Amino acid sequence: xxxxxxxxxxxxxxxxxxxxxxxxxxxxxxxxxxxxxxxxxxxxxxxxxxxxxxxxxxxxxxxxxxxxxxxxxxxxxxxxxxxxxxxxxxxxxxxxxxxxxxxxxxxxxxxxxxxxxxxxxxxxxxxxxxxxxxxxxxxxxxxxxxxxxxxxxxxxxxxxxxxxxxxxxxxxxxxxxxxxxxxxxxxxxxxxxxxxxxxxxxxxxxxxxxxxxxxxxxxxxxxxxxxxxxxxxxxxxxxxxxxxxxxxxxxxxxxxxxxxxxxxxxxxxxxxxxxxxxxxxxxxxxxxxxxxxxxxxxxxxxxxxxxxxxxxxxxxxxxxxxxxxxxxxxxxxxxxxxx
Amino acid sequence: xxxxxxxxxxxxxxxxxxxxxxxxxxxxxxxxxxxxxxxxxxxxxxxxxxxxxxxxxxxxxxxxxxxxxxxxxxxxxxxxxxxxxxxxxxxxxxxxxxxxxxxxx
Numbered sequence: 001x002x003x004x005x006x007x008x009x010x011x012x013x014x015x016x017x018x019x020x021x022x023x024x025x026x027x028x029x030x031x032x033x034x035x036x037x038x039x040x041x042x043x044x045x046x047x048x049x050x051x052x053x054x055x056x057x058x059x060x061x062x063x064x065x066x067x068x069x070x071x072x073x074x075x076x077x078x079x080x081x082x083x084x085x086x087x088x089x090x091x092x093x094x095x096x097x098x099x100x101x102x103x104x105x106x107x108x109x110x111x112x113x114x115x116x117x118x119x120x121x122x123x124x125x126x127x128x129x130x131x132x133x134x135x136x137x138x139x140x141x142x143x144x145x146x147x148x149x150x151x152x153x154x155x156x157x158x159x160x161x162x163x164x165x166x167x168x169x170x171x172x173x174x175x176x177x178x179x180x181x182x183x184x185x186x187x188x189x190x191x192x193x194x195x196x197x198x199x200x201x202x203x204x205x206x207x208x209x210x211x212x213x214x215x216x217x218x219x220x221x222x223x224x225x226x227x228x229x230x231x232x233x234x235x236x237x238x239x240x241x242x243x244x245x246x247x248x249x250x251x252x253x254x255x256x257x258x259x260x261x262x263x264x265x266x267x268x269x270x271x272x273x274x275x276x277x278x279x280x281x282x283x284x285x286x287x288x289x290x291x292x293x294x295x296x297x298x299x300x301x302x303x304x305x306x307x308x309x310x311x312x313x314x315x316x317x318x319x320x321x322x323x324x325x326x327x328x329x330x331x332x333x334x335x336x337x338x339x
Numbered sequence: 340x341x342x343x344x345x346x347x348x349x350x351x352x353x354x355x356x357x358x359x360x361x362x363x364x365x366x367x368x369x370x371x372x373x374x375x376x377x378x379x380x381x382x383x384x385x386x387x388x389x390x391x392x393x394x395x396x397x398x399x400x401x402x403x404x405x406x407x408x409x410x411x412x413x414x415x416x417x418x419x420x421x422x423x424x425x426x427x428x429x430x431x432x433x434x435x436x437x438x439x440x441x442x443x444x
Contacts, residue, residue, distance in 0.1 A: 173372060215363055225435060244346075245373075247353065249373060252343070252344050
């Protein structure tokens with residue numbers, strides 16, 4: 001096929017990859033067609049969901065998870081959920097590019113206690129795997145989102161409909177902003193935390209990836225002292241930046257946070273059921289979900305995760321968010337154990 | 340997209356995290372994604388206001404020193420926009436000194 005005005009240049013391919021997945025590719029690298037039945041790391045055939053692109057389908061037992069290689073489990077050896085290889089609803093055949101509940105991001109969530117479920121890519125796949133960006137598509141999405149917001153909040157400013165941006169980055173920001181407006185409206189007006197959990201995850205993953213890049217750059221320039229090792233220093237600065245970003249994010253969208261509220265950014269979560277009062281500090285919580293950002297893999301049996309589940313706010317799910325740059329399977333949900 | 344609105348840190352812990360964030364954001368403090376409109380001025384406004392919020396906990400002497408250090412870092416980062424890597428490094432080190440000062444409660 002003829003290249004339409006540089007449509008398939010490496011830079012455009014890298015940009016389309018970013019739009020679809022939120023991941024940054026090195027310009028000049030070749031984008032290969034995705035095949036869910038081959039593991040792109042070694043080219044080997046895998047039985048059903050197995051490659052990193054679709055690790056979101058995997059339900060992994062805590063034991064298998066703990067034994068998985070550093071890059072994270074890919075689903076082999078664990079229980080495999082039934083879903084489309086390209087993400088989407090649990091049990092649904094079509095991918096869902098606008099998830100509003102965590103079970104759409106982590107297919108199988110809520111079914112088996114203490115399981116580890118890898119995130120589907122679909123949450124960041126805002127334009128769909130087969131589609132290049134079109135302004136028409138984005139406008140349709142924006143129009144749908146605006147209708148949904150006005151249904152929940154009739155006072156939402158009508159002027160927002162006339163602000164469609166010209167640039168691609170502007171359009172991405174516009175859609176993300178509308179998604180967060182919808183989530184914030186549903187939370188404030190109807191008390192629904194589900195969509196806010198999804199938008200918080202979307203935001204945190206993007207910010208963790210950016211902070212990790214910025215941290216590596218600062219380390220290289222020799223600008224991160226303070227803690228005993230480079231990796232610990234990097235982890236601290238990434239944590240600080242993302243937590244600070246999350247406070248601004250909620251502040252801009254009018255989401256109140258605090259100790260006695262359903263949404264909180266950093267704070268001691270106590271366990272008062274024992275004679276001795278103890279606490280853990282998740283990076284954030286929204287409803288019954290705790291979020292924790294980390295460079296290191298955390299397991300269901302680890303002290304910190306067990307502490308989250310034991311705390312008084314009683315999370316049903318703990319979501320661990322790691323930089324995408326560290327490899328596939330970095331972001332996953334851990335379901336509450338039975339006891 | 341909502342217009343950018345700086346968040347004013349409300350506690351010593353939040354101020355430490357803001358300074359840590361600034362270490363990675365320096366020297367430009369701009370963001371083309373969720374926080375379009377963020378700049379060196381919005382960030383230093385938030386830091387100054389945040390230091391005022393915790394002034395009582397810091398004490399007059401520590402507060403004054405931190406305000407002066409903040410001003411010096413801003414000057415360095417403004418100079419660094421010309422591409423001076425040494426100013427960026429100095430500015431970052433000063434921000435880290437501010438973090439250490441705040442940690443010594």
